[in-house]
Amino acid sequence: MTDETGDSTATEELEVWCAGEDWCPVTTTASLIGRKWHPVIVHRLLEHGPSGFNELQDDVDGISSKVLSDSLENLEEKGLVDREIVSEKPFRVQYSLTEHGASLEPVIVSMRDWGLEHLTEPTE
Structure with missing residues (x-):
């Protein structure tokens, strides 16, 4: 985002349809990372830093090449991931x-911590 002088603003804000509603921030965050593999991909990039496609696929066990490709493309469109x-x-x-994507770290860490606290082994 840029300010009236054309310079980048320090904080990026998202335009959303629900602006002004008290629940809107939750909806906005969910729209960015609400797909099954998005938070996992962000977590892997937070943990391992910049990674190639094959590295990411190895780090995200169980994801197909197509789903990873589509997810990375979507995360790139949303301004969370850079592709070089x-x-x-x-x-x-x-x-x-991106800086915007890295700013999700506290959200991803909280998701991981909550999952660790409530994760149980499957019963047979």
């Missing part, structure tokens, strides 16, 4: 969190 071409031959891409 590292090499043309062989073609290599590296993904990293």
Whole structure:
């Protein structure tokens, strides 16, 4: 975002349809990371830093190439992930969190902590 002088503002704000409602911040956050794999991808990038596609796929066990690709594209569109071409031959891409994406760290850590506290082993 830019201010009236064209400079980047210190804090990015999101335009949302529910602005002004007291529940809107929850909805806004959920719209950014509410898909199944989004918080996991953000968590992996927070934990491991910039990563290539194959590294991410290895770090997110159980995700298909298509779902990872679609998720990364969506996170990039939302301004949470940057995609950088590292090499043309062989073609290599590296993904990293933007400043906006990295600012989700307390949310992701809270999600992890809550999950650890309430996670139980499946019963047979």
